[in-house]
Amino acid sequence: MPTVRIELLEGRSPAVKQQVADEVTEMMCRLLGAQPGHVYVMFDEYAPHNWAVGGSFFPSPTPATTATTSRES
Amino acid sequence: MPTVRIELLEGRSPAVKQQVADEVTEMMCRLLGAQPGHVYVMFDEYAPHNWAVGGSFFPSPTPATTATTSRES
Amino acid sequence: MPTVRIELLEGRSPAVKQQVADEVTEMMCRLLGAQPGHVYVMFDEYAPHNWAVGGSFFPSPTPATTATTSRES
Amino acid sequence: MPTVRIELLEGRSPAVKQQVADEVTEMMCRLLGAQPGHVYVMFDEYAPHNWAVGGSFFPSPTPATTATTSRES
Amino acid sequence: MPTVRIELLEGRSPAVKQQVADEVTEMMCRLLGAQPGHVYVMFDEYAPHNWAVGGSFFPSPTPATTATTSRES
Amino acid sequence: MPTVRIELLEGRSPAVKQQVADEVTEMMCRLLGAQPGHVYVMFDEYAPHNWAVGGSFFPSPTPATTATTSRES
Numbered sequence: 001m002p003t004v005r006i007e008l009l010e011g012r013s014p015a016v017k018q019q020v021a022d023e024v025t026e027m028m029c030r031l032l033g034a035q036p037g038h039v040y041v042m043f044d045e046y047a048p049h050n051w052a053v054g055g056s057f058f059p060s061p062t063p064a065t066t067a068t069t070s071r072e073s
Numbered sequence: 074m075p076t077v078r079i080e081l082l083e084g085r086s087p088a089v090k091q092q093v094a095d096e097v098t099e100m101m102c103r104l105l106g107a108q109p110g111h112v113y114v115m116f117d118e119y120a121p122h123n124w125a126v127g128g129s130f131f132p133s134p135t136p137a138t139t140a141t142t143s144r145e146s
Numbered sequence: 147m148p149t150v151r152i153e154l155l156e157g158r159s160p161a162v163k164q165q166v167a168d169e170v171t172e173m174m175c176r177l178l179g180a181q182p183g184h185v186y187v188m189f190d191e192y193a194p195h196n197w198a199v200g201g202s203f204f205p206s207p208t209p210a211t212t213a214t215t216s217r218e219s
Numbered sequence: 220m221p222t223v224r225i226e227l228l229e230g231r232s233p234a235v236k237q238q239v240a241d242e243v244t245e246m247m248c249r250l251l252g253a254q255p256g257h258v259y260v261m262f263d264e265y266a267p268h269n270w271a272v273g274g275s276f277f278p279s280p281t282p283a284t285t286a287t288t289s290r291e292s
Numbered sequence: 293m294p295t296v297r298i299e300l301l302e303g304r305s306p307a308v309k310q311q312v313a314d315e316v317t318e319m320m321c322r323l324l325g326a327q328p329g330h331v332y333v334m335f336d337e338y339a340p341h342n343w344a345v346g347g348s349f350f351p352s353p354t355p356a357t358t359a360t361t362s363r364e365s
Numbered sequence: 366m367p368t369v370r371i372e373l374l375e376g377r378s379p380a381v382k383q384q385v386a387d388e389v390t391e392m393m394c395r396l397l398g399a400q401p402g403h404v405y406v407m408f409d410e411y412a413p414h415n416w417a418v419g420g421s422f423f424p425s426p427t428p429a430t431t432a433t434t435s436r437e438s
Binding site: 220221222223224225226227228231235238239242243246250251270272 | 366367368369370371372373374377381384385388389392396397416418
């Protein structure tokens with residue numbers, strides 16, 4: 001009331017998820033009048049081999065790419 | 074990449090939804106590094122008689138309550 | 147915590163939905179130790195023309211069939 | 220086993236949905252070894268004002284645009 | 293027909309899931325007139341770090357807490 | 366636009382998923398007029414102990430059964 005589901009590639013850090021959860025919750029209270037305890041934020045993480053765009057799956061992360069924070073998803 | 078689904082009671086105004094979509098999109102770009110064109114925001118609206126909490130369905134809006142903006146959902 | 151989504155053909159009566167919500171909520175509290183206020187039950191109703199099994203869509207209800215309660219879904 | 224959910228803008232004709240359901244079902248049987256009766260195809264239709272990409276909602280159809288079949292979704 | 297999705301924290305025992313599946317199936321047959329073979333029950337398990345309520349994620353289980361059955365979710 | 370979610374038992378090979386993604390994408394472009402880059406195909410894989418039909422969970426794969434490709438799901 002509301003529930004917010006965020007479908008994204010796996011691999012985000014706990015700190016990023018916490019920031020997303022904080023901001024989404026604040027937004028839902030401010031814009032929809034929800035009470036904080038009623039805002040559910042759920043992350044549905046997908047492995048790269050389970051999400052295709054235009055028929056192409058996301059590339060699996062390599063040690064190099066996982067060390068960066070710029071991977072778009 | 075990501076997709077954000079927001080499940081809420083039906084009846085929000087287009088202006089509120091636009092504000093939610095704007096802020097969610099900006100947040101996903103800023104926090105997750107997503108490109109704006111890849112951020113999908115979808116509203117799944119529920120009629121009050123299709124969502125129960127603790128076994129109680131939400132009350133159907135009446136002319137009086139729909140005139141207010143304080144209904145919590 | 148938990149949320150229970152029930153996807154079914156549209157057309158169930160409010161009384162049936164209430165009974166389902168009551169029993170699901172009681173079950174989640176008894177079996178999962180959930181608190182009643184944290185059990186969300188959501189009905190996702192599908193029109194017959196939006197759900198196909200084996201490539202066949204459900205038939206649209208007719209006045210005769212809607213008068214019965216035996217339609218399987 | 221499997222279930223296939225297709226989220227799209229509302230407004231597709233029954234003939235198009237039938238064609239999609241037929242082809243998806245055939246594909247799931249051929250590629251996954253599913254039995255036809257176990258393939259569920261569900262269409263989750265969204266109104267244009269409930270789906271935003273990059274913060275922009277889809278335009279509501281007008282009489283002119285609904286007469287064409289070229290609307291992308 | 294129907295499908296029932298139960299979103300909950302990960303960690304429930306097979307015995308509990310079996311009990312839930314049994315009771316949900318029985319209920320759907322009794323209340324909705326469904327045939328048992330058409331009732332799908334699916335558990336969507338969430339790690340504690342993927343579900344926030346009011347901006348707070350569920351605590352990760354510790355050896356002590358996982359040994360009890362009273363954890364609410 | 367559209368998004369296609371395929372819920373199935375876990376364990377399909379990357380080659381099979383690629384074939385499914387290719388065919389679904391081609392189909393959505395051909396039948397719905399979608400642009401390839403807008404077709405999302407997502408696989409939601411379920412462990413056998415998280416999906417029950419008629420109250421019976423799918424059997425967990427054994428070395429013998431996983432060696433075959435005929436397991437129906």
